[in-house]
Amino acid sequence: QSNVTLFGVVDVAARHVKNGDNTLRSLSGNGLNSSRLGFRGVEDLGGGLKAGFWLEHGFNVDTGTQSDAARFWNRRSTVSLSGGFGELRLGRDFTPTYTGFADYDVFGTNGVADAGKFNSVLGTNADTATRSDNEVSYFTPGNLGGFRAQVSFAPSEKVAGKKYMGGRVAYGAGPLDVSLAYGQTTVTPSAGEDKYKFVVLGGSYDFGVAKLTGYVSQAEFANLEMQVANIGVQVPLGQGILRASYIRADASGRTAAGANTENNDANQIALGYVYNLSKRTALYTTVARVNNKAGATFVVSGGPALPSPNNGKDSTGVDFGLRHSF
Template sequence: MKKALIALAVLGLTGGAAVAQSSVTLFGVLDADMKYVKTGSLKQKKLDSSGLNTSRIGVRGTEDLGGGLKAGFWLESEVGVDNGVAANGGAFWGRRATVSLTGDFGEVRLGRNKTASRLHLEDFDPFTFTGLGSVGAVYSNLGSGNGTSFGRADNLASYSLPGGLGGFYGGVDISAGEGTGTNKGQSVRLGYKNGPLHVSGTYASTSNAADNNKFKLTSVGGAYDFGVARPSLSYTQTKYMGREQKIWTASVTAPLGQGQLMAAYTDAKANGTAETAVTGYTPIGDAKLLAIGYAYNLSKRTALYTTFSQIDNKGAAKFLVAGAPAATAGGQKSSGFDVGIKHSF
């Protein structure tokens, strides 16, 4: 009997130590907006999700392994607040599913996650590639089918430099194809962020087993926070089989009252080859995107917001603001206005 009691006491102490060295957190964002969108003569009023930040729910955790070494996991799923449906293209943990090891060497992360190039693009878009103002609305994969260079990738192996490098940071990732029709690629990012100054550059390429031609993305960006405003400028170039798109974005964020003002102007141009019809490829044209928004913080976790955006398509371009009706012809304008609420937990 005494031995049993001693064994139970030891197990209790061991379990307590494990809990003390580990942490698990449930987190999420619920974001819903009422919006009016228009493409050409087509109009629509709707209740939508993810107007300011993507609605999501997730669980993450870390375990302290000692000696500065930590293990971690992260599972995250998108949620449509308007209808309650998981919105990850069939993958429940489609936003992120990773396991990682962190130490003085940096971090190694395995699983589905954002690419290094996507993280770079978000940093210089005040709308972080989300909602009506997203700069990503005028990005094209040029018919390659490889959009992971500015998105997320399956089968990703990532490495990030450790902190404490005087403001310098960087990361590289490689995704395995693992079969026909699946994306494989790599991206690398290097940057410097110290005080008000932030500059970053990235290069990425993706392809799939059915198509050995690579979709390539190169982008640089810079921002400086003056306190009263943070202007930024970025340039992105994408290439695929002689087709090319060049994208300039000038943006600014500024504190205003109990919130933040956001504005961006993007000029996206496609070269002549991209304008020419190719078998299996829908040609694109030039487009200009103007977006302005304001988020008013009711608290640290809750905000009210509004956004207006408009895409001025030229030629064969059919770019759309988020949630807008599909264009019936090239060269039509697409615009939208919304008001919404975001709550994080």
């Protein structure tokens, strides 16, 4: 019997989403954390060297379906060598540009308040917004006085939207944590440009009574830009934690077809509470409201279609769920 750790999360929620005047009630999930089943292990090779693997499958509790129909091990599929030099990690994994903002979204990029809805690839076919296939990453070791860094590369394998180069540097000391990440993805060219670029500065400070966390990011491709600012707070309250965030998304530039995106701005305000029944099990509720400016079409996930033309209709969502870890 080998030394394998089996782990997972099951997260299910009742969700109600209103897009303009359309509403949808559903049994949904992934409101606090994404449902998953994983297997991981580490082998000590001696001399400080270790080999490890990590396989993580995402699924939807409400229907029993895979999160990603094409990739069973969609969340992570990696082999690592680690030691005093740090870690070399190979396979499908998060991109540093994703963790660079997701680590500083107080809602953990999950549920109705998910900040990921504003993480635009600007119409490109970049397949690196969250994770990348074929990723080769190096992580610095943990003993650099609070400093940590990651560089990642993925080859194109002759498929547009796959080639990625990125990195992240971060520093943590006591209550403070700051991070800067940058990445670029080679996409199908438009207007002579084939690089989708993303930069994000994130940080958090724990005051004890409350923890402030947030980021500012900028995505750029050809003439298009999207800037996002996210500021959140989490406050320990009773047997749980109160969470709130405010996000602004500011689009600019013209598409290759000449459409002006300046009016595609939006903001979101969200509030939630997590009540811990134990370390592994929690009840939670979140409410989020996306205010779309005239041309913007951001929506709370798991909802009905936005009315078309949208003309600045809002998207509102609330969920109430149960998250259990094992």
